[in-house]
Amino acid sequence: MCGIIGYVGPRNATAVILNGLRRLEYRGYDSAGIAILGDNSIRVTRAVGKLSNLESRLRQAEDGPPPSVGIGHTRWATHGGVTEHNAHPHLNDAGTIAVIQNGIIENFIELKGELQAEGIRFRSETDTEVIPHLVDLYMKAGMPFARAAFAAIARLQGSNAVVMMSAQEPDKLIAARLGNAGGIVIGLNPDETFVASDVPGILDYTRDVIFLEDGEVAIAQAGQVSVYRLDGAPVNKQRHAIAWDPVSAEKGEYRHFMQKEIFEQARAVTDTLRGRVNFETGEVALESLELGTGGAEGIPARIHTVACGTSKHAGLIGKFLIERIARVPVEVDYGSEYRYRDPIIEPGLAVLGITQSGETADTLAAMSLGKARGARVWAIVNAIGSQAERMAEGVIHMRAGPEIGVCSTKTFLTSIVDQYLLACALAQRANAQTVERSNADPFSLARDLAHLPGLIGQTLKPDPIYEALANRFHDRRHFLFLGRGINYPIALEGALKLKEISYIHAEGYPAGEMKHGPIALIDETMPVVCVAVRDGVYEKMISQIEQVKARGGIVIAIATEGDDFIRQKADYVINVPAAPELLTPVLTAIPMQRLAYEMATRLGCDVDQPRNLAKSVTVE
Numbered sequence: 001m002c003g004i005i006g007y008v009g010p011r012n013a014t015a016v017i018l019n020g021l022r023r024l025e026y027r028g029y030d031s032a033g034i035a036i037l038g039d040n041s042i043r044v045t046r047a048v049g050k051l052s053n054l055e056s057r058l059r060q061a062e063d064g065p066p067p068s069v070g071i072g073h074t075r076w077a078t079h080g081g082v083t084e085h086n087a088h089p090h091l092n093d094a095g096t097i098a099v100i101q102n103g104i105i106e107n108f109i110e111l112k113g114e115l116q117a118e119g120i121r122f123r124s125e126t127d128t129e130v131i132p133h134l135v136d137l138y139m140k141a142g143m144p145f146a147r148a149a150f151a152a153i154a155r156l157q158g159s160n161a162v163v164m165m166s167a168q169e170p171d172k173l174i175a176a177r178l179g180n181a182g183g184i185v186i187g188l189n190p191d192e193t194f195v196a197s198d199v200p201g202i203l204d205y206t207r208d209v210i211f212l213e214d215g216e217v218a219i220a221q222a223g224q225v226s227v228y229r230l231d232g233a234p235v236n237k238q239r240h241a242i243a244w245d246p247v248s249a250e251k252g253e254y255r256h257f258m259q260k261e262i263f264e265q266a267r268a269v270t271d272t273l274r275g276r277v278n279f280e281t282g283e284v285a286l287e288s289l290e291l292g293t294g295g296a297e298g299i300p301a302r303i304h305t306v307a308c309g310t311s312k313h314a315g316l317i318g319k320f321l322i323e324r325i326a327r328v329p330v331e332v333d334y335g336s337e338y339r340y341r342d343p344i345i346e347p348g349l350a351v352l353g354i355t356q357s358g359e360t361a362d363t364l365a366a367m368s369l370g371k372a373r374g375a376r377v378w379a380i381v382n383a384i385g386s387q388a389e390r391m392a393e394g395v396i397h398m399r400a401g402p403e404i405g406v407c408s409t410k411t412f413l414t415s416i417v418d419q420y421l422l423a424c425a426l427a428q429r430a431n432a433q434t435v436e437r438s439n440a441d442p443f444s445l446a447r448d449l450a451h452l453p454g455l456i457g458q459t460l461k462p463d464p465i466y467e468a469l470a471n472r473f474h475d476r477r478h479f480l481f482l483g484r485g486i487n488y489p490i491a492l493e494g495a496l497k498l499k500e501i502s503y504i505h506a507e508g509y510p511a512g513e514m515k516h517g518p519i520a521l522i523d524e525t526m527p528v529v530c531v532a533v534r535d536g537v538y539e540k541m542i543s544q545i546e547q548v549k550a551r552g553g554i555v556i557a558i559a560t561e562g563d564d565f566i567r568q569k570a571d572y573v574i575n576v577p578a579a580p581e582l583l584t585p586v587l588t589a590i591p592m593q594r595l596a597y598e599m600a601t602r603l604g605c606d607v608d609q610p611r612n613l614a615k616s617v618t619v620e
């Protein structure tokens, strides 16, 4: 979770930036760097490891008057290893433009090729380095800094937060937000301006902030900021006063933690991917998944996934992914059932516990049974230092950051992505024969992940349909959710989200099962949410939708953007962007979360702490 801090004003910029980066340290990083303006030139200092390494480098280099403009960054690698060269900020050839970036530039290979054809030499393996070179190219063509920056940002595909400065126009910083993988908050005092990826980075100095939305670019000068859309149209931004109590301060611009956690999912997934995929080759190293000796020893003959609630739904999607991509058979069970059914644990079996908290008693008991009977035990965990992590031989961290809302959201998406990575890594290890058997190329499947944060960002765009649906259906007592194939567990998850925070009864079903019972429930009062994206079972889903309609039911379809056909069949359509089939559940889960959130807030429910529920269930 990279951190960004920028400053323009009368204070010592180095001190402000270092302090801000310290405040963001808890988010994790592997290297850090800072660029400051002095004597009309940019001075960059970078160091691998802790901020204290950067500080001692800066002390050695200290000379001249304190700088009044600068940018700083804590990096957590996505492209390229953990080296000083790859740490941000990155510069153009002449060292006159410095850039820091959070996120993934999906088209960086094309941009890099284009720049290399112009004779530009790259000094790092990062995607970020394309930005200063692009800005430089546009400035050489005669554009002033701001216009060149806008032109360069407009070329980037994906979800990113970018901040840059130029020695030629040393009074300003330019900051942009594209998509949702990285936020940008701008703090203001009468004579100074702060830029940060996260509110805690600037809270020591100001509470008066604005938040950039997707596609907005800010030109920040001391004590003032102007915000534009990428096409240059000015935007009138609302200022927010951040509350002084730490809980409200952490929520930032959001009303609830659940809402914040839904909207930070592009960023959470970016963090899940960091350092685990080589996006040029598609290689996922088993070692990069922190599976320790357990993973390095080889491929399990079969996997038993054990989990509860939302984590179990993630496991069901994982079964689909691991079996399809790596052809390793997977059984998924509730932690609470597994240990009482005398499971068959044979040599070569891996028990995979999935748990956000790492403290769920039923999941821990199931893992411990596996361990006692000689299985290799792995865990997919969010909470660092939890019991599940300590019990497992190998751990894949979700890296979702703290999830405060009782309702799991970002940990659902990140645990699916972890299993996708595991599936690709196992398939790549198994090599050619697996590829033949599964008819799927695990390298190209891993490269698809580069687009995921951008696709999640698109799925999180403002959409009035959620409020419209909540207004129309908040008084219903029952909902049905249907899905099929890899999106069947999304129907289960949609029903769980709705019932746990809005207290509306909801059932999730595999669509093909509807005719074996639930169809009896359908009448003109029953809303039926159908996941019907353009995948291998699309036609089957259309026929289920027709059956619901024939009985007077109300169909809310979650469909692929641009699918006009489904509009003739469903009463309401929620769009998700087109995506490779195996990634669709990561996207279709989001409308389920947003719908449940909107319904629950419309009903006045306490979404962060729903009645009778605990974030971690530590009793049987």
Ligand code: AGP
Binding pocket: 308, 309, 310, 311, 354, 355, 356, 357, 358, 359, 360, 363, 406, 407, 408, 409, 500, 613, 614, 615, 616, 617
């Ligand atoms: C999800 O929204 C629930 N709060 C709940 O089902 C949860 O997923 C379950 O209790 C498992 O928790 P864990 O992931 O921490 O093990």
